[in-house]
Amino acid sequence: MKLTDKKAAEIPTRIGLVIVTAVLLALSLIRPPFPVEQALQHAPTVVALGLLLVAAQKNWLKTPAFCCVIAFLWLHILGARYIYSFVPYDDWLDGLFGIRLSDWFRLAAESL
Numbered sequence: 001m002k003l004t005d006k007k008a009a010e011i012p013t014r015i016g017l018v019i020v021t022a023v024l025l026a027l028s029l030i031r032p033p034f035p036v037e038q039a040l041q042h043a044p045t046v047v048a049l050g051l052l053l054v055a056a057q058k059n060w061l062k063t064p065a066f067c068c069v070i071a072f073l074w075l076h077i078l079g080a081r082y083i084y085s086f087v088p089y090d091d092w093l094d095g096l097f098g099i100r101l102s103d104w105f106r107l108a109a110e111s112l
Helices: 005-028 035-056 061-080 087-099 105-112
Strands: none
Touching: 005 035, 005 061, 035 061
């Protein structure tokens, strides 16, 4: 399949996003709160980055789908750093906006 000029121009951007994601992954491994669990959390992430790099080079995904996968990986990297259950949402919201999430709201949000 021959790539059009527009699609070929997107490949370096996609590869750049994969590289940025790999850097974010590396940064998340600096002094993690739960170091033993990091390998378990990020082994699939490393595999996904490799597959995403191939997908970027071969243009297997449309741009919106590629961006959604990247966004998911960024959220996963953040959540995996804190082993999901211990992500300090309350501290962040309290620091930024001076509000705290109620236990009921957290239960409802996590059940979705």
